[in-house]
Amino acid sequence: MSEQNNSVLLVSMRGINKTFPGVQALANVDFDLRHGEIHALMGGNGAGKSTLIKVLTGVERPDSGTILLAGKEVSVRSPKHAQSLGISTVYQEINLCPNLTVAENILIGREPMKFGRIDWGGLNAQAREILLRVLGIDIDVTRTLGSYSVAIQQMVAIARALEIESAKILILDEPTSSLSTHETEQLFTVMRKLKTEGVGIIFITHFVDQVYEISDRITVIRNGALVGTYETQALPRMELIVKMIGRSITELDEMSKTKAEARKHISGESVLQAREFGQTGEVEPLDLDLHAGEVLGLAGLVGSGRTETAGLLFGLEAPDSGTLTMAGKKVDKFSPYASITRGLVLSPEDRKAAGIVDDLTVRENIVLALQVGQGWFNHLSTQKQSEIAERYVELLDIATPSLDQPVKNLSGGNQQKVILARWLATNPQVLILDEPTRGIDVGTKAEIQKLVLTLAEEGKACVFISSELEEVMRCSHRIAVLYERRKVAEFTGDVDEHVLMRSMAGGG
Amino acid sequence: MKQPGSSLSWRKVTESKLFFPIVALALILLFDLISNPGFFAIQSREGNLYGSLIDIFRNASTVMLLAIGMTLVIATGGVDLSVGAIMAIAASVAALMMNPYVMAKELPPNLMKLINDPQFTFQPLWVVLAVTLVVATICGLWNGLLVAYVKIQPMVATLILMIAGRGIAQLITNGVRIQIFYGPYAFIGQGWLVLPFSLYLVAVVYLVAWILTRKTAIGMFIESVGINSRSSFFSGIDEKKIKLLAYAFCGICAGIAGLVASSNIKTSDANNIGLTLELDAILAVVIGGTLLGAGGRFSLLASLVGAVVIQAVTTSMYALGVPAFALQAIKGVVVILVILLYSEQARSLIRGIAAQRET
Numbered sequence: 016m017s018e019q020n021n022s023v024l025l026v027s028m029r030g031i032n033k034t035f036p037g038v039q040a041l042a043n044v045d046f047d048l049r050h051g052e053i054h055a056l057m058g059g060n061g062a063g064k065s066t067l068i069k070v071l072t073g074v075e076r077p078d079s080g081t082i083l084l085a086g087k088e089v090s091v092r093s094p095k096h097a098q099s100l101g102i103s104t105v106y107q108e109i110n111l112c113p114n115l116t117v118a119e120n121i122l123i124g125r126e127p128m129k130f131g132r133i134d135w136g137g138l139n140a141q142a143r144e145i146l147l148r149v150l151g152i153d154i155d156v157t158r159t160l161g162s163y164s165v166a167i168q169q170m171v172a173i174a175r176a177l178e179i180e181s182a183k184i185l186i187l188d189e190p191t192s193s194l195s196t197h198e199t200e201q202l203f204t205v206m207r208k209l210k211t212e213g214v215g216i217i218f219i220t221h222f223v224d225q226v227y228e229i230s231d232r233i234t235v236i237r238n239g240a241l242v243g244t245y246e247t248q249a250l251p252r253m254e255l256i257v258k259m260i261g262r263s264i265t266e267l268d269e270m271s272k273t274k275a276e277a278r279k280h281i282s283g284e285s286v287l288q289a290r291e292f293g294q295t296g297e298v299e300p301l302d303l304d305l306h307a308g309e310v311l312g313l314a315g316l317v318g319s320g321r322t323e324t325a326g327l328l329f330g331l332e333a334p335d336s337g338t339l340t341m342a343g344k345k346v347d348k349f350s351p352y353a354s355i356t357r358g359l360v361l362s363p364e365d366r367k368a369a370g371i372v373d374d375l376t377v378r379e380n381i382v383l384a385l386q387v388g389q390g391w392f393n394h395l396s397t398q399k400q401s402e403i404a405e406r407y408v409e410l411l412d413i414a415t416p417s418l419d420q421p422v423k424n425l426s427g428g429n430q431q432k433v434i435l436a437r438w439l440a441t442n443p444q445v446l447i448l449d450e451p452t453r454g455i456d457v458g459t460k461a462e463i464q465k466l467v468l469t470l471a472e473e474g475k476a477c478v479f480i481s482s483e484l485e486e487v488m489r490c491s492h493r494i495a496v497l498y499e500r501r502k503v504a505e506f507t508g509d510v511d512e513h514v515l516m517r518s519m520a521g522g523g
Numbered sequence: 524m525k526q527p528g529s530s531l532s533w534r535k536v537t538e539s540k541l542f543f544p545i546v547a548l549a550l551i552l553l554f555d556l557i558s559n560p561g562f563f564a565i566q567s568r569e570g571n572l573y574g575s576l577i578d579i580f581r582n583a584s585t586v587m588l589l590a591i592g593m594t595l596v597i598a599t600g601g602v603d604l605s606v607g608a609i610m611a612i613a614a615s616v617a618a619l620m621m622n623p624y625v626m627a628k629e630l631p632p633n634l635m636k637l638i639n640d641p642q643f644t645f646q647p648l649w650v651v652l653a654v655t656l657v658v659a660t661i662c663g664l665w666n667g668l669l670v671a672y673v674k675i676q677p678m679v680a681t682l683i684l685m686i687a688g689r690g691i692a693q694l695i696t697n698g699v700r701i702q703i704f705y706g707p708y709a710f711i712g713q714g715w716l717v718l719p720f721s722l723y724l725v726a727v728v729y730l731v732a733w734i735l736t737r738k739t740a741i742g743m744f745i746e747s748v749g750i751n752s753r754s755s756f757f758s759g760i761d762e763k764k765i766k767l768l769a770y771a772f773c774g775i776c777a778g779i780a781g782l783v784a785s786s787n788i789k790t791s792d793a794n795n796i797g798l799t800l801e802l803d804a805i806l807a808v809v810i811g812g813t814l815l816g817a818g819g820r821f822s823l824l825a826s827l828v829g830a831v832v833i834q835a836v837t838t839s840m841y842a843l844g845v846p847a848f849a850l851q852a853i854k855g856v857v858v859i860l861v862i863l864l865y866s867e868q869a870r871s872l873i874r875g876i877a878a879q880r881e882t
Contacts (some may be wrong), residue, residue, distance in 0.1 A: 351758070375743070387759040393740075
């Protein structure tokens, strides 16, 4: 690395805009990466981190904005082009071949040849030398990649990126999410070594502790907009969390009025009671009460166990401790089917993978769970299905050309509404909504928030999960806070935002 | 030209799963008509109809029966390779029940005469049919159990019975090819009631399958499981039971096909009954537009047309004097054409043409 190069930024992204149908994924975002820097990119789910990375690696083209690499303006055409520009990404799921040896994985396509055949001895020696020199690790390179831990696999991917693709910019996308503490340390050692060699590393993670341990600077993105870039040392933890979660006073007044109205309807009658309810490795035993006409917010950082708690209540898996009581009866059967027939439903976090059935029509998607509750043979006629679907399309204002449209043709927000309609059609007593507003536009977001409050007013009990704290505070009558898969606090009524955040950050 | 919502828009027609199979069938029949103007001639003898066209349908009946069951299995995202073997098992079971004496080492001469009598059967026909179908259902349940509950990949799970099935069929008859003389049984595959009797069987099985899938929620659940099993799980659909049902039904269909095939050749030939027919059945379903591997949306009728298309190709080639050994190669060409027709490029081309027609 020559001196004059150091003064120029490795990456400089300026005014990046990217719109997807119905969503502004990135709005005028700036991002810099210096030589020899570990730069953490933070933000909630759907904040725009991955879109920004996709723009940088050529997966997506920005609508506007410029990218400068070492001071020169470039237009990244494809991931392959990005690689040739020295930008390499190591994903959470490693895209190497686990059934080939470590050496083969590193040098695939660049095998040393001898007499027209692969020189295996040379290949192994060279691979070993690369690992030792670049990463400072010494392992048996003739073993298959799959026989090593995920951490080692990631390091092999890094070695390949640096040596073969001669990367100057390394993007690590959630590299530590499946690593043990020891493995994380191993990876960090390597990252520090690379840093001293001038490689710029973009580090994406949800773990706040790790950000403070390893990063030099932090950039926070929220709702597709840049919140700011900060020196890690100068940014207190609390402030980082405030910035990630965000808050706005707008709309708050209006919503809290509705909420106060709704509070009158809380009957105090308990519809759901969990006692010491948990599952090893997923959710620590917790107590939870839910009353008719109430919205219970579940707050917590990503990975705090919100989704796992929701899944456990819904019976995706059977708990191994504690009891769940619904409407006075102890629950002994745990399955989605049993929950649906009991009147407890879950709108899942991952809309695409666990929510919509994309080739089925809007009509079929709406009546699906209702039909499940009715059984195989008590078939709803097409006529009846259309009536039901029509009612919810109107009620939720679902924008679709017709009921017989495959649901995949709808926008994300409308797909979300279809899933809500599916659950409302079963006339449930308890609705668990896991990130019901993620990745959808602001207008639909507000509609869904209002819907939740209206449902509570009608006497239903809701569990509302969201990464956006302001949304949780706005919609919930009571908030339970989860931290590292434990319930750490519960707040009733209006709660101070800072108290809530401290609790989310594990500070009691 | 046409208002939206008009029942006969070009877009709707071309996107129907029936569109390609019917076009393909029409092309093959047109080709037959040109090469042999007498191809469509149908004669009536004693009130029954005969002719090349009738032959195509009659010969397609076993594959049609298989294709009905296979459609449901493929729609769940699976495949059943064992249907040919189940046919052989069914044939052996049926033959053994009609004529268990062939297993004896020596037969008294009067019994020998008896079993050659077309009036003779050991068990009455309804018992023969019922037991055979129960055995076929068990075969299907076995497949379903392996796929849904043991969670073995469908191709591997059904490969087990595909390989073992013919051995089981041989074991049932102790390796003997049992000749079938019983007259009423022969009627299943060879009988004629104006049209070949086997076609009525196809119609009944189709109707049962249609009612089962379209007049209950099962069809939607099968499609939902095939399209997105996780979303289906979250919606409370019991994926395992749905898959078990699909494989069991596929087994029954294969059992009926086995009855037809053995009745046709008047023997329980465990080595040859239904041989490679699983591939024809899969091809029929694929021609019918159900996605192999992915599953999802299905059309039973389109699969039936698919089965007829395959048979029409075979019959036409025979009519042209193409030798039997060359036929497999020609089927290969059909497969390639199907793959091309269903490709995204061909679809967008057809969509483009359809859009032009509408303006």
